[in-house]
Amino acid sequence: MSRLDVTECYQGISFCGHLHTQESLQYATNFQFQDTDTLIVTYPKSGTTWMQQIVSLVSSHGDATRVQTEPNWSRAPWLEQYYFCDLLKVQQGPRLITTHLPYHLLASALQGSKAKVIYVARNPKDVAVSYYHFHKMANFLPDPGTFEEFLNAFLDGTVHFGSWFSHVKGWTNNANNVKNFLYITYEEMWQDLRGSVEKVSRFLRIPLQDQELAAAEKHCCFSSMQGNSMVNYTLIPQEIMDHSKGKFMRKGKIGDWKNMFSEEQSRLFDAVLRTQLSESSLTFVWEC
Numbered sequence: 001m002s003r004l005d006v007t008e009c010y011q012g013i014s015f016c017g018h019l020h021t022q023e024s025l026q027y028a029t030n031f032q033f034q035d036t037d038t039l040i041v042t043y044p045k046s047g048t049t050w051m052q053q054i055v056s057l058v059s060s061h062g063d064a065t066r067v068q069t070e071p072n073w074s075r076a077p078w079l080e081q082y083y084f085c086d087l088l089k090v091q092q093g094p095r096l097i098t099t100h101l102p103y104h105l106l107a108s109a110l111q112g113s114k115a116k117v118i119y120v121a122r123n124p125k126d127v128a129v130s131y132y133h134f135h136k137m138a139n140f141l142p143d144p145g146t147f148e149e150f151l152n153a154f155l156d157g158t159v160h161f162g163s164w165f166s167h168v169k170g171w172t173n174n175a176n177n178v179k180n181f182l183y184i185t186y187e188e189m190w191q192d193l194r195g196s197v198e199k200v201s202r203f204l205r206i207p208l209q210d211q212e213l214a215a216a217e218k219h220c221c222f223s224s225m226q227g228n229s230m231v232n233y234t235l236i237p238q239e240i241m242d243h244s245k246g247k248f249m250r251k252g253k254i255g256d257w258k259n260m261f262s263e264e265q266s267r268l269f270d271a272v273l274r275t276q277l278s279e280s281s282l283t284f285v286w287e288c
C-alpha cells in the first residue's frame with residue numbers, strides 16, 4: 001500500500017497535507033468561537049479521543065447512545081481539518097471542537113472568548129512511542145523510519161504539529177490568557193478516571209448524579225473504547241489507516257516508553273526536557 005502523505009507547512013509548523021490545507025488552517029486561525037463552545041486541545045497521542053469521549057458522555061449525562069452511534073470526529077470535529085469546516089458552520093447549540101494546533105495559531109481567535117478550553121497533556125516519552133506506532137499505521141503520515149530516527153525528529157520538533165515542548169509550553173504559559181481553561185493529564189485520567197470525569201463535569205458546569213457518573217466512566221474506560229467502532233477508528237478505510245499494522249487503541253498505558261527507549265535515548269530525552277521545560281513547573285508521571 002503506497003503512503004498518502006503530503007506535508008504542508010503553515011507558519012513554520014508541518015501539517016499533514018492530506019487532512020490540512022492552507023485554506024483549512026487559515027479557517028482555523030480565523031475561527032469565530034462562540035461562548036458556548038468547548039475546545040479540546042492536545043498534542044497528538046495525548047488522550048484526544050479519550051477526552052472527546054469524556055466530554056460527550058458528561059454532556060449526555062452518561063447516556064451512551066451518541067457515543068455508540070456517532071463517530072468521535074463528527075461529535076467533536078477537528079478545527080484544522082478541511083473535511084470539517086462545513087460541519088462546524090452548520091452545527092447548532094453548544095459545539096464540541098477538537099484541535100492539535102499550537103497556542104500561537106489560535107491566540108487571536110480565542111482572545112476575549114468565553115469558550116471553554118480543555119488542555120490534555122501526556123508524558124512525552126509515551127507520546128513519542130504512541131506517535132511512532134501511529135505513523136506506522138496511518139498512511140497519511142510519513143514513514144517514521146526507525147524509532148531512533150523518529151525520536152530525533154520528535155525532539156527536533158520536525159514531526160507533524162511541530163514540537164511537543166513548544167505545544168505544551170505555549171498553551172500552559174498562556175493559560176491565564178484563556179478565560180476558561182482546564183489543564184488535565186492523561187496520567188491523571190488513567191489513575192483516577194471517575195475523579196477526572198467529575199473534574200470535567202464541574203468545569204463544564206454540568207453536574208452529574210452518581211449513577212450518571214458511573215455510566216460515563218463505564219463508556220470511557222479503555223476496554224469499552226477499544227471495542228467501540230465509533231472511537232477505535234476501524235471505520236476508517238484501510239488505505240488511510242491500516243489496522244493490519246497496528247491498532248489505534250493500542251495499549252492505553254502509562255510507561256510503555258520503557259519498552260522502546262534505550263538508556264541512552266532516555267538520557268538524551270531527559271536532557272532536552274530539562275532544558276526545554278527549565279522555566280516550567282509542569283511535572284509528569286512516567287510510570288505506574
Ligand code: A3P
Nearest residue numbers: 045046047048049050130221222249250251252
Ligand atoms: P497508546 O498508543 O499508548 O495506546 P489520541 O486520541 O490523542 O490520538 O491518543 C491515542 C492514545 O490514547 C493511544 O495510546 C490510545 O490507546 C490512548 N487511549 C485512548 N483512549 C484511552 C482510554 N480510555 N484509556 C487509556 N488510554 C486511552
